[in-house]
Amino acid sequence: MEKRARVLIDCEDAKGLVYKISKVFYDRDLNIDNNREFVDKEHGRFFMRTVVSGLFDVEELLTELKTVTPADAHIRVIEPKDKKIVILATKESHALGDILIRHADGELGATIECVIANHDTLETLVRRFDIPFFHVPADNMSREEHESLMMKLVDEFEFDNIVLAKYMRILTPAFVKAYPQQIINIHHSFLPAFIGANPYKQAFERGVKIIGATAHYVTDDLDEGPIIAQDVIPVNHRLTWRDMQRAGRDGEKIVLSRALALVLNDRVFVNGNKTVIF
């Protein structure tokens, strides 16, 4: 039976890759519905995302693609299916709410398996959408103890991605390592950046004219992982820092949802500490 899949290839660059890979598709009489490649000349890496349709066996296709690509090739053949996500949150509802509405609307392209929070503030909101909510308080325990509870809970679910929808705790390297290239975070950004507590207040004190939001993969370096999406919002001296924070929330929720859509559509490759987005 005719079917469709996304083929994602990420490998060392080599001569003739486009030819060899497209030959595999051509010889099997597959249709190419969409195709994009990118070569990172500086690091000599090749990225390709092709949507193919026709008659094929996933395992066979994978095997054949391996024979024409370098040994380090990371190849995925992804058949269309509903993705699954787990959301971590704290108290703020804007980023979470935006995802919940898209989910209710059928626009998200993923099922929300559950929302887990270190406070119970958002329980009412989440339950309105008949989505499981778990409260894992962090009081009176070490970061490690709390995270081990979180991981135990997270691991009860099957999921493709963990979305930090304004989860205000810093993840330990152990947590990050357990879900490589699976955790997406959103944080505010400024031109220039402000480090330390209450960056909105710092940005206000400096009189910035633009505030931004950055969605990125979580790596060990806090807020320093590969960027997926960014956007900005103009502000002026009439705004208090709380006004700026409020304005920033719109940017945060839109950018997080945009990044999530890209990830769920398998459009994002991680390339060192940056991304290739098709």
Added chain:
Amino acid sequence: MEKRARVLIDCEDAKGLVYKISKVFYDRDLNIDNNREFVDKEHGRFFMRTVVSGLFDVEELLTELKTVTPADAHIRVIEPKDKKIVILATKESHALGDILIRHADGELGATIECVIANHDTLETLVRRFDIPFFHVPADNMSREEHESLMMKLVDEFEFDNIVLAKYMRILTPAFVKAYPQQIINIHHSFLPAFIGANPYKQAFERGVKIIGATAHYVTDDLDEGPIIAQDVIPVNHRLTWRDMQRAGRDGEKIVLSRALALVLNDRVFVNGNKTVIF
């Protein structure tokens, strides 16, 4: 001797095009330095822009590529060379000035063959840059008479593109037809649009919060040709319509220069009344 070229292919879509075209490059042992394709599914058209390097003869490569592509294929193999442009202007200096500075800076990627204007206002500015300036007044003559003078002058030059840098006269179909897909124009745009005289004043009267600029290829439909680049600038009720016009000029010059760079780099395909930009 090793050389480099941009290969541009635009044809009816067909199975295996990427495979067949990349096979031509592979068989000739050419390096692919950059490659992008796009299929317009709705109209069944295929677009591809590849930068190749290696040992090849342009005519041979063209011939071979024709054998693997549909009969309607429009194929170009463009070797690096300095492009040439002719600029038409009227009285305003912002768009022209931006191009002159880039030209002086060596950043334009093209030689300005001459500037032709229907007023002499800009003569001093152009001569500062040692670029030929021609004044072709339109007084006391019909549009046809004026344009025939313009075309006669334009035709004395060799050029790749004609840039309308705020040339405030409407070109006749005869002029447009003489230089197909070669004429680039810039005009202000609004959300929503305003038709008729003095759109800045109309936009002001409506209280728009955003003004924009659109660079496009010129076709018979005035200001309706395929869009190459667009940008916007936020405004507010404190601006007079002249302030808006002033603000709009920054957008116009940046968008025109951005569009011109895309065109000079052979990154723009015309696809019906729209563009594919790589």
Added chain:
Amino acid sequence: MEKRARVLIDCEDAKGLVYKISKVFYDRDLNIDNNREFVDKEHGRFFMRTVVSGLFDVEELLTELKTVTPADAHIRVIEPKDKKIVILATKESHALGDILIRHADGELGATIECVIANHDTLETLVRRFDIPFFHVPADNMSREEHESLMMKLVDEFEFDNIVLAKYMRILTPAFVKAYPQQIINIHHSFLPAFIGANPYKQAFERGVKIIGATAHYVTDDLDEGPIIAQDVIPVNHRLTWRDMQRAGRDGEKIVLSRALALVLNDRVFVNGNKTVIF
């Protein structure tokens, strides 16, 4: 007891207005917490929004302000209170959902009295938030009959504003006239504009690079009322027109919510067919 109010004055311009009005506040020993004026020189109109605090009687203050302002002055002294809104919708959930989340979050600055729709698609979503939902089908009846049902229902509520959250029916002049400067609408906008059915498809066919959204007061001229807020989203040739529509929705919901916040904070004056926004 100390209290606080927003004083909004809108009148013919005259010499000394700032002096005379600020004298009223000064003589009564009121604090000015925030003050903005604007003079539309072209139409000779004066606008002022002042937040005052101190000891005052609203009626007395109004009377005194009338004695120092031109006869046509429209003066409002608005004490802080929760505003009320009625939402009209059809089938799309993005704009409505954004308002519902802000409402649930306490960030909206208004109570949603009810949501009224000509389809029942959104009923489940609205009920999740314990907000009254009314379905007023338009089948088998004239526009006038349907609207008279709508108005009857709307009039059962007390409200400050009616928000059209993607209400896809055109309101009759009778409806618009019944709620002057109270109805807020959101619609997509393009550079340039496209008139007629399916503008996203038209924009796609033209290959626009930017799509926008415009929030405005509803007047008799469909989509032509005074603009409150606008924003844009960049797009490219890889998007289908459905992708553009999806991208446009993010703009629509953010711009509508931003406009609503301005209106609920009494920051918007209507000035002919445009707005003054403080």
Added chain:
Amino acid sequence: MEKRARVLIDCEDAKGLVYKISKVFYDRDLNIDNNREFVDKEHGRFFMRTVVSGLFDVEELLTELKTVTPADAHIRVIEPKDKKIVILATKESHALGDILIRHADGELGATIECVIANHDTLETLVRRFDIPFFHVPADNMSREEHESLMMKLVDEFEFDNIVLAKYMRILTPAFVKAYPQQIINIHHSFLPAFIGANPYKQAFERGVKIIGATAHYVTDDLDEGPIIAQDVIPVNHRLTWRDMQRAGRDGEKIVLSRALALVLNDRVFVNGNKTVIF
């Protein structure tokens, strides 16, 4: 004879300031053509910019305004006159070129007294516009020696502002102190920021999706002075860091020119480490 002036007042906040100041204008029968105030509640500072016209003596007006404002008031009554600027540059022409074109066009609102550079690269360009160019090489001398030569030259001119149009040397505190709130600089900015050498390369390595530009007053803290204007440009993974740099230049020149226009129109107050912009 009727004349016009900009009145700028900057002082400790106090009750009745708007009333008392507008009374001065009213009692002298002056027209208020434009008026804006702002109170920084956090720091208790009042800012007011009023354009008045009528019959008045500048000294008398100043004296009278002093009697109604707090002791620390900084009051300026600025009559319309052509401002004067001195430009410092190095090798890059984009920011300088943008100012030169506006100057040639009569749009700048200031006379360029001279351009001073530590390299002679820009001499040809500047001379095209008949503007004095001075080359002050920094070779074989200490920073202090070079700057003392620069200051000596700068001081030969009368000017309102010094514009650093990509002047790539760091000014010493002595230089900055000599021209307080007079020096304007432009620099690229990123979300997040990158510190150290070659930030474009760092931004590229991180895969930023947006690059920005910030115009600010120069203070002792390098690139940390009060921000006047900012803007951003979207980028993607297909750009090399040199492409990003090229894209960034458009932002830099537009933002610097925008900031300069605000400053020359006396629309910018410095308020601690930020600005109030009317």
